[in-house]
Amino acid sequence: MKLYEQYPVSITNSLSGKKEVFKSLVPGYVGMYVCGPTVYNNAHLGNARTFLTFDIVSRYFRFLGYKVRYVRNITDVGHLVGDGDEGEDKIAKKARLEQLEPMEVVKHYTEDFHQVMRQMNILPPSIEPSATAHIIEQIDITKKLIEKGLAYEVNGSVYFNVKKYNQQHHYGILSGRNIEELMESGRDLDSQDEKKEKIDFALWKNASPEHIMRWPSPWGSGFPGWHIECTVMSTKYLGETFDIHGGGMDLKFPHHECEIAQATGANGKSPVNYWMHSNMLTVNGQKMSKSLGNSFLPAELFSGNHPLLERAYSPMTTRFFMLQSHYSSTLDFSNEALQAAEKGFKKLNAALLLAKQLVRNIETSATAQQEIPEWNNLVDACFKNMSDDFNTAKTLAVLFEMASRINDIKAGVVDVKKVKKESLQHFLNHYIGFMEDVLGLQEESQGNTDALAGAMQVLIELRKKARADRNYALSDKIRDDLKANGIQLKDGKDGEMTYELD
Numbered sequence: 001m002k003l004y005e006q007y008p009v010s011i012t013n014s015l016s017g018k019k020e021v022f023k024s025l026v027p028g029y030v031g032m033y034v035c036g037p038t039v040y041n042n043a044h045l046g047n048a049r050t051f052l053t054f055d056i057v058s059r060y061f062r063f064l065g066y067k068v069r070y071v072r073n074i075t076d077v078g079h080l081v082g083d084g085d086e087g088e089d090k091i092a093k094k095a096r097l098e099q100l101e102p103m104e105v106v107k108h109y110t111e112d113f114h115q116v117m118r119q120m121n122i123l124p125p126s127i128e129p130s131a132t133a134h135i136i137e138q139i140d141i142t143k144k145l146i147e148k149g150l151a152y153e154v155n156g157s158v159y160f161n162v163k164k165y166n167q168q169h170h171y172g173i174l175s176g177r178n179i180e181e182l183m184e185s186g187r188d189l190d191s192q193d194e195k196k197e198k199i200d201f202a203l204w205k206n207a208s209p210e211h212i213m214r215w216p217s218p219w220g221s222g223f224p225g226w227h228i229e230c231t232v233m234s235t236k237y238l239g240e241t242f243d244i245h246g247g248g249m250d251l252k253f254p255h256h257e258c259e260i261a262q263a264t265g266a267n268g269k270s271p272v273n274y275w276m277h278s279n280m281l282t283v284n285g286q287k288m289s290k291s292l293g294n295s296f297l298p299a300e301l302f303s304g305n306h307p308l309l310e311r312a313y314s315p316m317t318t319r320f321f322m323l324q325s326h327y328s329s330t331l332d333f334s335n336e337a338l339q340a341a342e343k344g345f346k347k348l349n350a351a352l353l354l355a356k357q358l359v360r361n362i363e364t365s366a367t368a369q370q371e372i373p374e375w376n377n378l379v380d381a382c383f384k385n386m387s388d389d390f391n392t393a394k395t396l397a398v399l400f401e402m403a404s405r406i407n408d409i410k411a412g413v414v415d416v417k418k419v420k421k422e423s424l425q426h427f428l429n430h431y432i433g434f435m436e437d438v439l440g441l442q443e444e445s446q447g448n449t450d451a452l453a454g455a456m457q458v459l460i461e462l463r464k465k466a467r468a469d470r471n472y473a474l475s476d477k478i479r480d481d482l483k484a485n486g487i488q489l490k491d492g493k494d495g496e497m498t499y500e501l502d
């Protein structure tokens with residue numbers, strides 16, 4: 001029996017609002033699409049939480065034995081300022097402000113995004129397509145929607161006809177928005193607006209003469225709308241219907257609602273079986289936003305360089321902190337919560353190092369037959385919690401239990417000579433597996449700072465003693481050897497010594 005049959009996954013499907021047992025379209029395979037970043041700015045912490053959520057989803061599916069194709073795009077054109085169909089393209093605007101080529105902006109912020117992903121141990125997707133590399137496909141689907149009578153052209157721009165679509169299908173199926181209400185609130189159509197109804201959205205936009213990002217199309221020179229890129233890239237790599245589509249809660253409407261309408265309109269079938277949305281980050285109980293001055297970047301968190309932060313927090317502390325709450329709940333950032341997370345992660349990290357040592361070195365007896373049911377129950381609980389809508393918070397609680405049992409082994413509370421070798425290995429290897437492979441919590445070198453500080457204190461005392469004994473040869477040797485190892489000793493006025501890492 002495969003692990004994924006033994007521990008079937010259930011997912012809260014935003015489409016039904018219910019927790020449903022996950023059944024993949026092709027047994028043993030999972031296709032997942034997640035809306036990636038718009039690369040006109042540094043990735044912020046809220047983005048990091050979304051991508052962490054789906055990193056966990058893909059990691060756990062793989063751990064269960066599924067083959068996963070995970071597609072996460074790069075939005076490098078088409079995302080307009082204000083998220084409507086008006087205004088400038090975010091990337092073109094940034095390029096103009098900074099006097100750069102648009103692709104320079106894209107490259108710079110894509111690299112920044114990738115660096116944050118690496119620091120937080122968020123694995124790269126299987127495919128990372130970009131919108132500008134799929135202009136032809138976006139033009140093709142726009143033509144198809146016009147042919148089907150679901151889109152219309154005005155002055156070189158093409159808009160999706162929501163009202164027409166809603167006569168055959170259901171616009172609002174995901175967000176629960178009511179189309180009559182939406183149309184009513186959009187009655188104040190201003191005179192410049194080319195759209196038939198305010199809820200119609202752009203598939204293609206005519207480029208004004210000063211617009212720098214443009215491509216030829218049957219409707220003249222222009223650029224694609226934002227929603228259409230995700231429809232094109234998801235169905236191109238995963239099929240007209242695929243398993244999972246994810247993104248941040250803020251994308252549910254209008255972005256994801258529009259994706260459903262475009263794909264259903266073009267292909268005559270619903271594109272996604274399970275929609276998943278991760279919730280927002282708050283700071284000290286307030287929504288994180290630039291205008292409130294309480295938003296910070298991952299780099300600021302890792303360096304502690306922000307007025308709201310008392311000090312730096314490591315990427316793994318941040319990761320652990322985010323995993324302490326379920327992806328569907330809001331998560332509040334505060335210094336206290338981060339400091340508590342740091343302590344928690346240290347405990348699990350210490351048990352991880354210990355578990356690895358034990359796996360390598362522990363001596364067991366070949367004839368020992370004892371099984372420890374509690375160990376098996378704890379491993380079983382990890383699987384059940386993760387299979388229950390990826391509940392990382394509950395899984396971490398079980399890992400703390402396991403960490404205590406690992407410390408018991410070290411302390412000799414359990415006589416491992418009597419325990420069956422396979423049983424011990426099963427327990428330790430699953431602790432390591434859930435920490436590293438499923439939750440992506442790596443050993444952190446800074447985790448050893450306490451030990452380093454302790455060892456340095458011993459060497460400083462020895463050097464003081466050598467000096468008091470006028471053994472300058474030894475005193476210098478300690479200083480020089482440390483220097484060769486990247487540690488600089490500094491002599492203070494009153495004979496005190498401090499050290500710095502190079």
Ligand SMILES: [Zn+2]
Pocket residue numbers: 034035036230255
């Ligand atoms: Zn998208």
